[in-house]
Amino acid sequence: MLGAMNEAPARVKLALAVSLATFAVMLVAGPVLGQDGSGGDTGVSLFQAILVGLGYYLSNSPWLVGNGAFFGIYRPLVAGFLVGIILGDPVEGAKIGAAINILYLGFISAGGSIPADPSVAGWVGTALAMGGGLDANSAIALGVAVGTLGTFVFFTRMSVDATFAHWADARAEEGDIGGVARMNVIPPQIFLFIISFIPATVAVYLGAPVVENAINWLGTNAPWVLHGLQIAGGILPAIGIAMNMKFIFRGSVIPYFFLGYIMAVASGGGLNILMIGIIGVALSFLHVTLLGNGSGPSGRQAAGGGAATSVGTTASAEGM
Amino acid sequence: MATDKPPVELTRGDVMGAFWRWTFFSHSNYNYERLQGTAFAHMMTPVIRRLYTDPEEIKAALRRHLVFFNTEPNVGSVIHGAVIAMEEQRANGADIDDDGINSVKSGLMGPLAGVGDTITQGTIIPILLSIGIGMAQAGNILGPILYFVLMMIIMTGLTYFMFIQGYTRGRTGVTEILRSGLMDRVITGAGVLGNIVLGALTAQFVAIYIAPSIYINELRFNFQETLDDVMPGLVPLLFTILTWWLLAKKGVNPILLLVVYLLIALVGAVPFFGPAGQCGSSIFNAFYACPPPEASSFLVR
Structure with a gap:
């Protein structure tokens, strides 16, 4: 670089x-x-x-x-x-x-x-x-x-x-x-x-x-x-979708991908993407409330927690 | 540092000036060496101008903010707010050295880039885009307009909220947010929503139709109809999972995959089932009319 x-x-x-x-x-x-x-x-x-x-x-x-x-x-x-x-x-x-x-x-x-x-x-x-x-x-x-x-x-x-x-x-x-x-x-x-x-x-x-x-x-x-x-x-759209999945298709939230797919296929277009999005918001509240945050798409959480801790240490050392 | 000076306070105009400079020039000079480094310094210019009068302090402040910096520009703007608050305290005699400011910037920019990319590019934008695309494909020009308006409201509002949160809470507040697990919950929640929408998008946009039929005597078995009996839309689902597996687990270059898929599509369009030039189908497309099959023939068309 x-x-x-x-x-x-x-x-x-x-x-x-x-x-x-x-x-x-x-x-x-x-x-x-x-x-x-x-x-x-x-x-x-x-x-x-x-x-x-x-x-x-x-x-x-x-x-x-x-x-x-x-x-x-x-x-x-x-x-x-x-x-x-x-x-x-x-x-x-x-x-x-x-x-x-x-x-x-x-x-x-x-x-x-x-x-x-x-x-x-x-x-x-x-x-x-x-x-x-x-x-x-x-x-x-x-x-x-x-x-x-x-x-x-x-x-x-x-x-x-x-x-x-x-x-x-x-x-x-x-x-x-x-x-x-x-x-x-x-x-x-x-x-x-x-x-x-x-x-x-x-x-x-x-x-x-x-x-x-x-x-x-x-x-x-x-x-x-x-x-x-x-x-x-x-x-080709499969590639565009899979590129996004690389970031969020992991951990405990994987089943929701299949849920979204089945909702769209089974409703035969009766549920449009906005409706499915609203169902998704409801389910994400349920998921976070009931299951906590322990096992989401966690690729960067470890790094985030670590950095936050070290910044916190610096801050307290400086008497903020 | 001089504690006998009268206190200098940033006006609302200074803070908003910094916010708008960031909004409009965050990627103006995006480069491999510093990424958003010069943009961060640009964002700080109204703040530096207000807080420092001594030329040496001005030079030091400019140097301090010209270093390497890169984060997600919307959610990550909480860092900018916090750093402005720290500069204000420093100018008023608080014991904050360059290392203190640098550690906040470099310590937070990584985690917030991860959180921010998941929330904005990973979830909000694909959802809004898919709504707009769905409308535009039906020939409704409100699709792109609605997308643009909703996106502007949400993204600018989000950036403003994070920026001001950072400024009012300061770095301790930001650190507390990161440590409280709120961000983890937001990412998990965004992951639920994002996956549901991606699944629906797969159903909506990925289309593969396996055209040929096998004739045994007069019984016709069409591949696609047989697969649809198992589960409608099974092929696009499996194909998308395969693509994800190749990209994420096998590390296949997406551009290589684009070329391969394009070739597959072209090969799949060659009409080699059935007598050439008269009738037949290709792997993915039935586009020549065929007469009904003769008895006791075993044909693939």
Whole structure:
């Protein structure tokens, strides 16, 4: 981890070079492809692609909407809806975003790492699916592919941003309070804008016609591939759910998973997720009240208790 | 430390200023070296500005809060409140050294990250998302809107509550909460709710249909119908448990699993049961119409 600090300056130059090159390619390629009629005539104009890229950048940074970023526009459900507004069909956008989001239901970012990038799957994935004319179920597989590639943005940013922590150190040595605050915001946000906005915009603008052509070709020559994508839409959500189960499917609460499953299957959709959630709240009160807390999903409890005790010792030693 | 100075008190504006800075900039400069370190210092800026006037004290305070820090940003904000309270006491002459403040931050950030991730990312968000997804899939654009509004109210309210609890109770109060077992009960309760909802989501979203039928003379045995006779939805349930087992117990890389599952889906769509191009089904999909089987044939389609 600390190695990133030493490599950061070189990484900054590399990342800047890559971004500038991407930008140059976009400037040249955009108009050229546009003349061929293969860019911009699929319902995704350059302006719309820029809005999608902007949304993707904002979703990675809470400065505009606070909790509405990571818990809001970072989620494909919301991102898809907004892409739908940008592309002129909010209902279809919300459907596609919702389908893609199923895969990221269990998305947990912990300890400075992400297993995938739901946001790029939501923003770019939905835009490509709508531009290419894919239905919601098939869009899941496309979203997965884009979302996996998108982790590149996160890891680049995590490496390079360490540099700005040192810039903040330098401001602190000057006693410059405002400078420390600015170093936390301005340089990392400019960098994030470059590495998130540009690739997303380019991917949407140039990618939509490619996706559309690919779908058309497959529809005539190998329709089973499109069926395969739809089937994947039913299989892949198991991964999203299992990722969440990794955190909570343990200890004395395991039986409740099966209870929830049986409630949903047996009621045949008669109990929706909100009703089942309310039953769940009731049962969790019962469980905690009747059985105590001894044996829940206890992976971190031992560590928590230990740390709390040691802090408590420190506190009492200091006569608080 | 100087006890002859007049007491300095934080105003409500200072504390709220710190709260909003944290809410909006907690991950602005997220990085491998310090994680939320610079964001913590940014959050402290209105507090430092109010409490310290001596340039050396300001530098020391900024340095103190620029160190490595990482926790769950919503539930974990109880740490921030407690640290602000400690800085206020320190500026007024209480015997709290750098180690005291650092031990609170580094001692609490781990446990609260675990508790917080279980409560927010592990339970609240999946439940709200699944409600929104369910509505959106039915073509109702209120799904994403309702999700966003509910999420904002709950998450911002939760963060504010924890932050202010930390500030008013101070570190002893936070330590007491952690030691009282309240957090363990909350995690267990969240685990019950989370598991029920995940189980329901599995039923709602994981779909596998095993299409082929076996014909013995004119008797038709369809795999899916036979399995449904055992228990409806048995296959998705077993498949999800298998996926959990692979990820959690076998440590399989989720991206590798994504690729494998995608390949399984594609292979499962190849129409190789029945005469090619005319009729038949694939493993997971029946999409060509087949004529009724001839007598005394043994077919898989």
